[in-house]
Amino acid sequence: MARPYDVAVVGLGATGSQALLALARRGRRVVGLDRFTPPHAQGSSHGRSRIIRQAYYESPAYVPLVRDAWDRWEALARDAGQPLLQRTGGLMLGPAGGTLVPGAEASARAHGLAHQRLGAADLRRRFPQFQVGDATEALHEPMAGILDPEACIAGALGLAARAGATILPETPLTSIGNEPGVLRLATPSGPLEAGRVILAAGAWMPRLVRGTVPLAVERQVMWWFRPRTEAPWRAGTAPVFLWEWEPGRYFYGIPDQGAGVKVARHHDGPLADADDVDRTIAPAERADIRALVAQHLAGLEPDPADAVTCLYTNTPDHDFVVGPVPDEPRVLLASACSGHGFKFASTLGEVLARLACDEPAGFDLAPFAPARFLPRR
Ligand SMILES: Cc1cc2nc3c(=O)[nH]c(=O)nc-3n(C[C@H](O)[C@H](O)[C@H](O)COP(=O)(O)OP(=O)(O)OC[C@H]3O[C@@H](n4cnc5c(N)ncnc54)[C@H](O)[C@@H]3O)c2cc1C
Incomplete structure (x- = not known):
């Protein structure tokens, strides 16, 4: 040998x-x-895009890692001669007493990250793509974007x-x-x-x-919705977003880079085995995402143009x-x-x-x- x-x-x-x-x-x-x-x-x-954000609601402990990672992605893009990262800004939406907005703000404060807290009226004015209730608040951060x-x-x-x-x-x-x-x-x-x-x-x-x-694999579905008119959902005009739409439940979105706006639930999927994943998409899953999009996002076609399954590998914490x-x-x-x-x-x-x-x-x-x-x- x-x-x-x-x-x-x-x-x-x-x-x-x-x-x-x-x-x-x-x-x-x-x-x-x-x-x-x-x-x-x-x-x-796979699936054309991943969110990068820095005001990390999960824990401030991730912030030094993601700051370093941002610089390394930019260096990789230079070395590979490809635009791997597009900065769009990021919006974390949810109730003031939820997990996401206060968590993101705590991380931003702990690490001195640029950010802005927005109320429902600010959101309606600045980001009319999002259909928010009066109790919805948000944290906007400029250093967020999309990786390919x-x-x-x-x-x-x-x-x-x-x-x-x-x-x-x-x-x-x-x-x-x-x-x-x-x-x-x-x-x-x-x-x-x-x-x-x-x-x-x-x-x-x-x-x-x-x-x-102890690791558990979870099946997820990513969806793409075509905007009715391109401008409001173009990447850069619209931010990447994560929305705590019910306490402890999240969906996220990535603005249009050509294939439509990508939307998906974060978790809530069934357990799976990597070698035996059901890659077909059930009508009930389609109906579920249609309803979520219709309720929260403005200016998108009601039916998804595309959908693909993907796998999370979760630890208990x-x-x-x-x-x-x-x-x-x-x-x-x-x-x-x-x-x-x-x-x-x-x-x-x-x-x-x-x-x-x-x-x-x-x-x-x-x-x-x-x-x-x-x-x-
Ligand atoms: C739908 C979806 C959306 C997501 N969105 C985001 C996001 O917006 N932002 C974000 O930061 N993260 C996101 N994630 C999470 C992120 O994509 C994953 O954390 C990351 O891709 C995992 O990388 P990995 O290297 O662990 O696995 P992978 O990139 O899947 O690589 C594992 C590799 O191991 C190979 N392999 C497996 N078994 C063997 C073996 N026995 N021998 C040799 N090779 C083997 C596989 O073929 C595969 O190529 C998302 C994940 C999914 C599924």
Whole structure:
């Protein structure tokens, strides 16, 4: 067998492609394998767009990561020669006593992010695309926008290959054997050896980490609605948005970049298995999103023009899993999803590369430690 790789990256989607690039740029002997040919539409990183926002209602702990990630996406766009990120501003809407608006404001204040609080009258004047009730408030932040997920992955993989990474598409990892000097990765096309392994297999992680981290895969549907007239919903005129439309329930939208306005519920989907997902869309799902759009958004055609399924991989606390497997520190886990991970991938790839090279992570990873799910002794 050939000399072992320094690092093997398993899964070349949002996170894995970035880790591969960061390792290749360090001059490491690195291999990346994927069960498909990325970018592809089987996992969690397809559908033309992802929101990036900074006033993070989920927790202020994410803000340093996303600020760093924004700079890295811009650098990737320059290096790849592609416009991967479009700034549109972002609107978080909901009740004043809800989770989203106060949470986003707390993050913005804690980290000095530019933001503006808007009441219903301001919203109606500035953003008539949104049909708000009198009790709806919002936080607007200028530093939010749209990432192109497929182009981000393709760009990172292209640069990684140029920097010397070996890329093996259509090569699923089936198991890892740990031996004293090396980790042995089994694949249908033969074994590979590596000193470290980064597992970034998205919705297939539950299978690979069974017994270590409790992950649940959730089926989601993304929808595209054509605007009746283009101008109000054009990306840049309209912001990306997230709306707490009922306490603790959310839907989001991404303005039109050519295919229509993308709208989807955030969570509320059924449990799924990545290898056995029902990709057909039920009439009841269509009726549900039609009603949500008709109630909240103005100027869109009532029927969606397109719809695609996608997969969230959720932790119980909806925080990421990033760090070493507790009893095998040579294997690093990266499950950055729970429906909000894409925006961080450029930074998490760098962080994983640092960990794989025994460098300081540069960020507080304690909230993401895989060990937090182990029973306390
Ligand atoms: C509908 C939807 C909307 C979302 N919207 C947003 C958003 O607006 N903003 C945001 O920040 N986040 C968003 N997210 C979340 C974000 O897209 C995910 O967190 C992110 O894409 C996950 O990246 P990943 O690298 O973990 O998985 P993926 O990008 O899916 O990559 C995993 C890769 O692993 C490969 N793989 C699996 N098993 C194996 C194996 N055994 N061997 C080799 N390779 C394997 C797969 O083929 C795949 O290519 C959204 C997610 C969905 C589904």
